[in-house]
Amino acid sequence: MHDVGWKVGGKQGEGIDSTGEIYAIALHRMGYYVFTYRHFMSLIKGGHTNYKIRVADEVVRHHGDLVHVLIAFDQTTIDENWRQLAPGAVVIYDGATFQAHLPDGLQAHLCDVPLTGIAKEAGGAIMKNMVSIGVTAAVHGIDPTAFLPVIQDKFGKKGEAVVQANLEAVRQGYAYYRSHYDVSIPMPPLPQQRSSDHLFISGNQATGFGALDGGCRMLAAYPITPATEIMYWLIEHLPKQGGVVLQAEDEIAAVNMAIGANYAGVPAMTSTSGPGFSLMMEALGLAGMSETPLVIVDVQRSGPSTGLPTKTEQSDLNEALYGTHGEIPRVVLTPRTVEECYRFTADAFALAERYQVPVIVLSDLYMGMSAQSIDRLPREEVTRDRGRRMSDEDLQALAPGAYVRYDDSSPTGISPRSIPGQRNGRYVALGNEHNGIGLEVEEQYIRVAQANKRRRKLAHFAHQSGVSVDGVKDAPFALIGFGSTHGVLEEARAALARQGLTIKHIHLSRVAPFPAEDMMAALAGVERALVVELNQTGQLADLIRKEVGFHDVLSNCLKYDGDPIELREILARAEQVFPTGVLQ
Amino acid sequence: MSTMKDFKAEKPTWCPGCGDFGVLNAMQRAAVALGLEPEDVVVVSGIGCSGKMSQHFGGYGLHSLHGRSLPTAQAVKLANRNLTVFAAGGDGDGYGIGMGHFIHAIRRNIDITYIVMDNHIYGLTTGQASPTSDVGSQTKTSPRGTVERPIEPLQLALSERCGFVAQAFSGDTKHMAQVIERAVRHRGFSLVNVFSPCVTFNKVNSYEFYKEKLVNLDADPAYDCHDRLAAMRRVAEADNLVVGVVYEDTEQPAYDDAVYGYPEEPLAHLEPRLSDAMYEEILATFR
Numbered sequence: 001m002h003d004v005g006w007k008v009g010g011k012q013g014e015g016i017d018s019t020g021e022i023y024a025i026a027l028h029r030m031g032y033y034v035f036t037y038r039h040f041m042s043l044i045k046g047g048h049t050n051y052k053i054r055v056a057d058e059v060v061r062h063h064g065d066l067v068h069v070l071i072a073f074d075q076t077t078i079d080e081n082w083r084q085l086a087p088g089a090v091v092i093y094d095g096a097t098f099q100a101h102l103p104d105g106l107q108a109h110l111c112d113v114p115l116t117g118i119a120k121e122a123g124g125a126i127m128k129n130m131v132s133i134g135v136t137a138a139v140h141g142i143d144p145t146a147f148l149p150v151i152q153d154k155f156g157k158k159g160e161a162v163v164q165a166n167l168e169a170v171r172q173g174y175a176y177y178r179s180h181y182d183v184s185i186p187m188p189p190l191p192q193q194r195s196s197d198h199l200f201i202s203g204n205q206a207t208g209f210g211a212l213d214g215g216c217r218m219l220a221a222y223p224i225t226p227a228t229e230i231m232y233w234l235i236e237h238l239p240k241q242g243g244v245v246l247q248a249e250d251e252i253a254a255v256n257m258a259i260g261a262n263y264a265g266v267p268a269m270t271s272t273s274g275p276g277f278s279l280m281m282e283a284l285g286l287a288g289m290s291e292t293p294l295v296i297v298d299v300q301r302s303g304p305s306t307g308l309p310t311k312t313e314q315s316d317l318n319e320a321l322y323g324t325h326g327e328i329p330r331v332v333l334t335p336r337t338v339e340e341c342y343r344f345t346a347d348a349f350a351l352a353e354r355y356q357v358p359v360i361v362l363s364d365l366y367m368g369m370s371a372q373s374i375d376r377l378p379r380e381e382v383t384r385d386r387g388r389r390m391s392d393e394d395l396q397a398l399a400p401g402a403y404v405r406y407d408d409s410s411p412t413g414i415s416p417r418s419i420p421g422q423r424n425g426r427y428v429a430l431g432n433e434h435n436g437i438g439l440e441v442e443e444q445y446i447r448v449a450q451a452n453k454r455r456r457k458l459a460h461f462a463h464q465s466g467v468s469v470d471g472v473k474d475a476p477f478a479l480i481g482f483g484s485t486h487g488v489l490e491e492a493r494a495a496l497a498r499q500g501l502t503i504k505h506i507h508l509s510r511v512a513p514f515p516a517e518d519m520m521a522a523l524a525g526v527e528r529a530l531v532v533e534l535n536q537t538g539q540l541a542d543l544i545r546k547e548v549g550f551h552d553v554l555s556n557c558l559k560y561d562g563d564p565i566e567l568r569e570i571l572a573r574a575e576q577v578f579p580t581g582v583l584q
Numbered sequence: 585m586s587t588m589k590d591f592k593a594e595k596p597t598w599c600p601g602c603g604d605f606g607v608l609n610a611m612q613r614a615a616v617a618l619g620l621e622p623e624d625v626v627v628v629s630g631i632g633c634s635g636k637m638s639q640h641f642g643g644y645g646l647h648s649l650h651g652r653s654l655p656t657a658q659a660v661k662l663a664n665r666n667l668t669v670f671a672a673g674g675d676g677d678g679y680g681i682g683m684g685h686f687i688h689a690i691r692r693n694i695d696i697t698y699i700v701m702d703n704h705i706y707g708l709t710t711g712q713a714s715p716t717s718d719v720g721s722q723t724k725t726s727p728r729g730t731v732e733r734p735i736e737p738l739q740l741a742l743s744e745r746c747g748f749v750a751q752a753f754s755g756d757t758k759h760m761a762q763v764i765e766r767a768v769r770h771r772g773f774s775l776v777n778v779f780s781p782c783v784t785f786n787k788v789n790s791y792e793f794y795k796e797k798l799v800n801l802d803a804d805p806a807y808d809c810h811d812r813l814a815a816m817r818r819v820a821e822a823d824n825l826v827v828g829v830v831y832e833d834t835e836q837p838a839y840d841d842a843v844y845g846y847p848e849e850p851l852a853h854l855e856p857r858l859s860d861a862m863y864e865e866i867l868a869t870f871r
Contacts, residue, residue, distance in 0.1 A: 029871075199870040209866065215856035220659065237866065239845025242854050244662055249688035253655035256648060260628065260659030263646055264667070265852035268659065286649055379863065419852060420626045420644040420660070420667055428638050428645030439594055439639055440647075 002057050002188035005066045006136060008129075009050030009081060010073030012041060018154075019071075019129035020051025023136065024371065026150045027055050028200040030142075031190050033373040037063035037366070037564065042225070042309040048076050057188040059374065061337065061487020065566045068185050069139050071132045073115075074098060082106060090139050090183055092132060109183045111135075118172045123165035130166045134173025140187045144174045195375035203335075203367035203484075206342035206377070207297055208233030211269055213382060214346030216295070217243035218268035220257035222250055222276055225309050226365040227299040230271040251276035255283040255296065262293045263429050265419035267349045269295035273365075274303045274316055281323045284358055288328025290429040291406065291417075291454065293352035293359075293387070297345060300364040302562045311562030312365035314483060315535035320360045321512055321543070327451075329458045331359040332512040333465050336486035339378055340509060341367065344465060346382040353387030355457050356414060362511075364534075366564045367484035383463070388416040395424040403427065404436035408449040413456030458513050466515035469522050471497065471504035477578050478522075478529040480554075482508040482540050485532055485565065492532075492570040501578060508540070514547045523550050530577050532557040532570055590622045591615050591642040603780030603791075604633060604701050606754030608640050611670065611699070613761035615643075618768055620668055627670045628657035630682060633708045633782075634674035634701040641670075651682025658694040664852040665695075665840055668768060675702040679715040679735045690746045693772045694839045697764065700737065700775070703782035704789045711785035721788070737777045738819045738830055742812060748774035749815070749831040751824075753798055754781060755791045759827065762802070766829055772838040779827075794825075802828035 008019050017038060024034045035054045041047035054064035066086040072078045072093045078100055085091070087107045093100040095112035102108055113135050119127040130151075137144050147170050148163075155162045201209075208230045211219070219234045221227070235245045248254035254270040261268035272280065277298045287294035300316045302308035320332045331351050333344040341363055348359040395403055395418060405427035407415040418425025428438035433450060435441045468486075471493050479496075481489045486507050493505040506522045506529070508515070523529065523544075531541040531554050538556045545551050557573040559565045591612040598604050615625055625643030629635040631650035638645030644667075648656040657671035671689075678686055678700045689698065705723060706712040712725040716737070720729040741749045748770040752760035760778065767774035779794050799822055801807045807828075808814060815831040840846050847854065858866075 197867065197871070199867070201870045205870070212866075213858045213863065217851055217854070217856045218659065218663065220655075241856075241858065241862070242845065242847040242849075242851065243856075244843065244846060244851070246659070246662070248655065249684055252652065253685055253688070256652040256655040257659035259648070260646065260656035261663040261851075263656075264626070264660045264663035266663040267856055268663070282649055283652070290646075377867070419664075421624060421664055421850075421852070423621075423623050426623060426642070426644055428647055430638070430645070430647035431649060432647060438645065438647075 001060070003060060003064060004055050004068045004185060004188060005064045005084070005086065006053045006055065006069045007050050007067045007081060008071040008132060009048065009077030011045070012043060012047050012049045013045040014073055015126070015129045016049045016051050019132065020053060022147070022150050022154055023133050024053050025200060026147050027053070028198070028373050029149065030146060031194050031198070032056065032188070033059050033191065034200070035060045035063050035370060035372040037370050040310050048080055050077060050081065055188060057191045060372070062491060062567065063370065063564065065568050069136055071136065072100060075100060078102065090185060092135050094128070111177070111181050111183070113173070113176055115173070118176055119169055122169040122172055127166055127169040130169035131173035134170035135177045137170065138174045138177035139183070139185055141184055142187065144170045197376040199374050199376065200371055201338055201374060202229070202369055202371040203338045203341040203363050204229035204299065204369060205233050206338040207271070207345045207361070207363060207368070208237070209377070210342035210345030211349070212237055212241065213379065214349040215267040216269050216349055217241065217266050218246065218258070218261040219271065220246040220248050220254040220268065221271050222248050222254050224273045224276050226301055226368050227271045227273045227297065229369065230297060230299070251279040252283065255280040259283060259287055259292050259294055262352070267293070267353065269297060271297040271299065273299050273301045275306065277316060277319060285324035285326055285328055286431040287358040288324070288330060288454070289431045291356040292429055293356055295348045295352050295359050295361070297361045297363060299368040300362060302560070308562040310365070312564050313534050313560060313562070314364055315539065315560070316362065317482070317511065317535070317539040317543070320362050329355070329357045329454055330512055331355065331357060331458070331461070331510070332362060333359065333510050334362045334483040334508060335367070336468070336483060336507055336509050338367065338372060338374060342377050343382055344509070347463065350383040350385035351463060354385045355461065356387065356417065357457060362483060364484050381464070388414055390416045390418045390422065390425055392422060395422055398424060400424060405438055406434060406436045406450060406453070408436065408453040410453065412460065413453045461513045463510065465510035466508070467518040467522050468507045468509065469504055472502050473504065474525055475502045475504040476525065476527040477501055477503045478506050478526045479503065480506045480529050480531045480540070480544070481533060482511060485534070488565060488567055488570065489532060491567050492574065495567065495571060496574055511543060514543070516547050519544065519548050523548060523553070526550070526553055528555065528578055529553050530555050530557050530574055532565065534559050534565060536560040585619060586616060586621055588612050588616055593640055593642040596640045597636060598633060599784050601783040602633065603703060603754030603778070603782070604637070606757045606760065607699065607701055607778055607780055608637065610752070610757045610760035610764055611641055613757070614764035614768060617761065617765050618668070624666065625668045625670070626660050627672055628653045628660060630673035630677035632674040632677050632706070634672060634677060637672040651677050651680070652685065653677065654682060654685040654689045654698065657696050658689060658692065661694050661696050662840065662851065664850040666850050669696040671696055671698045673700060674707070675700060675704060675716040676706045676714045679737060683715070687744055689773050690741060690744045692839050693747060693836060695772055697767045697774045697776065699764070700777045701780040702737065702777050703780050703786055705782050705786040707782045707785055718788070736824055737775070738824060739816060741775045742816050742819070742831055745812070745833065746775055746831070747772040747833045747836045750775065750829045751777045751779070751827050753779045753794050753827050755795055756827070759800070759802070763829060770832060771834070772836055797825045799826050800828050801826050801830060
């Protein structure tokens with residue numbers, strides 16, 4: 001694989017995101033695979049923000065450790081990001097704005113380009129972002145006209161004059177760099193093969209698309225970073241399919257709305273992040289107890305409490321597994337990729353209706369907000385199921401009032417639902433312990449029978465999520481992770497294998513019901529495993545110990561400073577954990 | 585045509601003499617008068633003595649969480665607009681833990697009927713002060729008398745321009761049934777606050793107390809229930825002790841009439857499938 005890293009940074013409100021997005025889409029449309037990562041703060045104007053793009057000639061699942069071209073709109077951008085500069089990197093700054101300086105001894109080229117001055121000549125200071133894209137094009141030897149289609153998409157509504165001015169800004173930036181500097185950094189070769197789809201999509205968009213395709217027709221949600229983009233996406237697309245997006249007054253309302261709609265026969269979900277997810281805990285129990293299908297998407301961010309609202313983490317694992325008082329059956333999916341964000345969210349609706357349980361999809365900020373190039377979405381693999389339902393004929397065939405919604409004699413524990421409006425299908429869905437027709441009771445034998453019925457439902461759970469193993473199947477060393485770290489762990493595995501370590505990568509795309517058998521098989525014969533997760537206490541490692549043991553085999557690699565984990569951080573920890581001497 | 589019998593379920597577990605019997609009876613009468621079929625009615629209740637309503641009323645039921653009957657009921661209605669949806673709860677459920685949802689249900693204006701069994705006390709937890717307890721009420725949690733002022737549900741609803749505001753009394757189920765019938769007919773969110781005495785834990789706000797004090801606005805030919813400011817004044821002058829339809833505004837569009845893209849056919853009846861053509865159209869936006 002060949003790749004380069006590009007980053008633009010400055011104050012929030014300077015158009016950093018749109019600069020990054022224009023450049024990323026342009027590269028994507030040229031045929032490259034890009035992976036983007038937005039670093040931002042919980043404020044609107046000021047502060048430091050940056051947009052990282054990794055460009056490659058094959059699919060990349062991580063934003064990469066290195067930056068080869070850095071566009072710095074202020075010194076803070078250099079101070080915050082110089083550690084990522086690759087040897088020989090180009091740093092572009094505007095000497096009319098500030099005098100840039102790099103740490104002593106750093107091998108990088110500081111290039112002063114009058115970004116704002118060129119932009120003013122082209123038609124307005126606001127276009128300094130476009131000038132910087134032109135400069136980048138010059139560094140990489142990309143023809144500036146390649147940006148025209150994206151500029152037309154972005155500014156076409158504002159008229160041809162605006163389009164031409166922006167294109168001119170790109171051209172002038174290109175020309176200036178060409179005539180003043182000769183450092184160039186080659187782009188990776190264009191990918192040899194490229195699928196016809198070649199999509200540029202984020203985890204949040206894929207989650208929204210998955211929900212729509214999986215049958216979701218109501219989203220009730222409360223705005224929260226980093227999950228709000230799911231709401232935006234569905235507001236655009238759900239009404240066209242006869243669906244509704246309800247902006248709830250809080251997350252408690254949101255989750256109860258989703259329960260109400262599901263009870264009445266409409267697949268519905270709520271999307272949120274940690275603080276909202278915490279508010280949903282009581283209702284999670286109601287869905288479990290009343291056997292009402294429910295889908296919750298938790299796009300995790302750094303906790304606890306308000307935490308770091310715009311930073312990533314994988315620390316809601318325990319809450320997803322154990323949250324709510326009492327005991328309920330639940331499914332917790334942890335998609336590894338944006339493709340799985342789409343597919344697992346779609347599947348979540350089928351699983352929720354098939355097993356009549358809450359299904360939690362655990363994504364995170366890193367995956368949710370990182371737009372990236374992928375080949376295609378696995379639509380043909382989506383599970384479609386409306387679950388066991390009483391038909392009108394089934395109900396008519398019963399004596400009046402004879403329908404038993406919560407029939408505890410069901411061998412699978414799953415008893416067919418009726419939907420309000422259906423004749424002779426009356427029952428009460430409730431959070432109290434109840435008998436077959438949904439009346440609250442306290443008799444011990446009924447309590448136990450109903451609790452056992454609920455628990456039985458997942459005994460034969462089947463879904464194509466679970467454990468994946470990449471690399472040498474019977475390797476003595478393993479990397480382990482869940483969810484969004486799959487991409488970087490694959491890179492770590494490849495890097496360690498190149499250094500001579502016999503290694504595999506075990507990854508969990510589902511944590512409940514826990515795929516214990518497959519995990520036992522994956523861990524059999526492993527002498528040392530490094531469990532990589534973005535939290536402070538090693539929640540995944542604890543879960544593995546609880547479910548399958550291997551206490552003496554597991555070591556932790558933890559990160560919880562808010563930033564996504566870098567490849568070199570994993571490799572540094574691997575060097576400590578795996579036997580010295582094996583690694584070169 | 586359905587009859588009272590069709591709306592009867594299991595024998596209620598309320599204390600003998602509980603005001604909630606009257607509410608159940610009035611809801612059943614209203615359902616019959618409206619010509620509803622039991623399976624087309626959903627009662628979504630919260631938690632408390634009032635929360636048992638979903639089990640005692642002979643329609644579909646959803647006994648939800650404490651304070652959460654409103655969000656749940658609103659979604660049931662949006663999921664299937666053919667259903668008649670009641671949210672039912674008590675003063676603790678609706679004006680305490682669930683108060684936030686009340687205001688937002690008013691502004692959202694989804695076509696449901698909210699019945700609050702207001703007894704000024706927490707009954708099922710055996711007698712603690714509630715958000716509508718009068719100042720000075722002596723309860724288990726206010727042995728020396730409450731010091732917080734009570735919520736005034738009617739004024740709150742009126743100030744938020746609730747499209748239908750009414751009050752009723754468990755001692756007159758015939759009148760309450762008429763009020764509920766009008767509330768259900770109203771297109772949009774309707775509030776019926778019911779003085780529903782707790783005979784076990786509240787000896788002050790009794791049947792006798794209300795019988796003596798309540799004024800029936802429906803029986804007053806001079807009262808105009810379409811004048812919001814006059815309604816607020818009248819309720820204030822009567823110290824909230826009125827029954828009948830206090831206010832109705834038929835001009836406000838209900839949520840489902842106003843929101844973009846909401847289909848004529850009940851959502852629950854639509855096959856939730858994305859066509860291949862639509863899938864491809866969306867896919868193209870990611871290229």
